[in-house]
Amino acid sequence: MPETPDGAESPAESSVDAPDLHKVDARSLRGLAHPLRLRLLGALREFGPATASALAARLGESSGATSYHLRQLAAYGFVEDDPxxxxxxxxxxxxxxxxxxxxxxxxxxxxxPEVRGAVGVVMHEIATAHARELNTWIGTMREWPEEWNEGWDISDFQMRLTPDLALELIGKVHELIESYRDLVPEGTEGAANVRSHVHLFPRPAE
Known part of the structure; x- marks a missing residue:
């Protein structure tokens, strides 16, 4: 069960039931399935509240486009006014x-078929966002303090699992990641916002 950026996704029941996670239905999924809407939502979740003009400057889009798609996201319950x-x-x-x-x-x-197409758009855009974030890190890692040279990881693993065991593994990984969420207070010296991407999928034998 994927989860869009906080921009990322969780199969664990405890995560799905969390009050700060929004489980979408077929209607709202169709409303989300647009590359710019996904980028807007991801930017608001990562960087906090913003105006359509500020988001346009960040994403390299026109303010007219960001304003329109923000209103669409609001209509489907993904964003709201900041009073x-x-x-x-x-x-x-x-x-x-x-x-x-x-x-x-x-x-x-x-x-x-519109729902099937919508979930494909969302998942491909999430994968694109993950690749973009990772490539940005690789291209800028020399600009970070030396301590962060060891505090990152790109790894892949291969093992034989059943679907049930795969789901169990995903749940445990998500649970471990969530256990670190509130350990570091805002403003802690030397701390940074850290992104963690979790990909687990079957591969053909040949």
Missing amino acids: ERGKGRERWWRAAHRGTVFDSGRFLTHPD
Whole structure:
């Protein structure tokens, strides 16, 4: 069960039931399935509230496009007005939830072709975002303090599992990652926001 960026995704029941995660239905999935909407939502979750103009500058888009797609995201419950900041002429937006989970297996076999297409768009865009973030890190890692030279990882593993064991492993990995979420207070010297991508999928024998 993938989860869009907090921009990432969780199969563990404890994560799915968390109040700050939004589980989408077929209708809201179709509303999310647009590359710019996914990037806007990811930016709001990672960097915090912003105006359409600020998001346009960050993402290299026009403010007209970001404004339109923000309103669409709001209509489907993914973003909302930020009342603490929206007191001037510009409208401020914030993510309504920390993350978004969806049952990709159910949507991939959905009778409506639009739903099947929508989940494909969302998953491909998530994969693209993960690759973009990792490549950005590799290209800028020399700019980080020396301590971070050891505090990162790119690894892959291969093993033989059943679907049930694969799901169990994913759940344990997510549970471990979540256990670190609130250990470091905001403003701690030397700390940084860390992104963790989890990919687990079967491969053909030949």
